[in-house]
């Protein structure tokens with residue numbers, strides 16, 4: 578299949594898988610925000626999700642496929658690009674490079690490391706900080722679990738640092754999607770670049786607010 582063998586085809590697949598994962602990041606942020614309602618909010622939300630049963634696994638497999646394509650092609654394209662242009666600066670000046678655009682591979686790999694840690698922590702629940710239990714309604718107590726973990730400064734710090742890395746990756750990644758699929762021109766590019774930054778800032782502030790508010794005691798039982 579040419580889409581898999583040509584570098585343009587692989588870039589398009591990376592752009593599409595990336596944007597589908599951005600949709601997940603939006604939905605996950607909305608879901609996580611239910612923590613501001615309190616235990617009743619996030620525990621009920623988590624129960625609804627788990628009650629979906631086998632659908633949860635369909636969703637997880639779909640996410641894993643998206644992630645695998647995105648990561649593997651990302652590594653491959655980076656290796657190919659550096660082999661093709663050892664003096665990278667000589668071919669880059671057609672578009673302004675930024676710290677974020679220059680370091681997509683590193684921010685991407687750091688997000689992958691964060692994701693493994695995050696899944697071991699809140700999904701597999703095998704990290705030492707995890708407090709397991711049920712609430713008065715018999716639901717899994719996600720509220721207490723998240724609260725107890727983020728009351729530890731080191732864990733809250735890891736999350737905020739990871740959200741800064743996610744901000745860098747998405748502030749370039751979202752606008753790059755529009756370039757790759759060709760939905761931009763000289764007029765719209767500055768608008769798209771700004772919008773991508775705004776969306777990335779919303780993720781940074783939205784996700785980071787949870788560990789920060791918990792660590793500072795603003796969000797508590």
Ligand code: HEM
Pocket residue numbers: 602605609623626637640688692695696699700719723736743784785787788
């Ligand atoms: C403050 C930030 C975050 C909090 C508090 C948080 C919280 C959670 C919790 C509680 C779960 C387990 C849900 C359950 O099984 O009941 C979860 C799962 C997950 N989170 Fe996060 N999350 C955060 C940031 C992120 C980010 C930035 C990403 C992606 C880049 C992410 C990706 C995931 C994924 C893929 C799952 C697994 C979903 C599944 O069960 O299949 N999370 N998160």
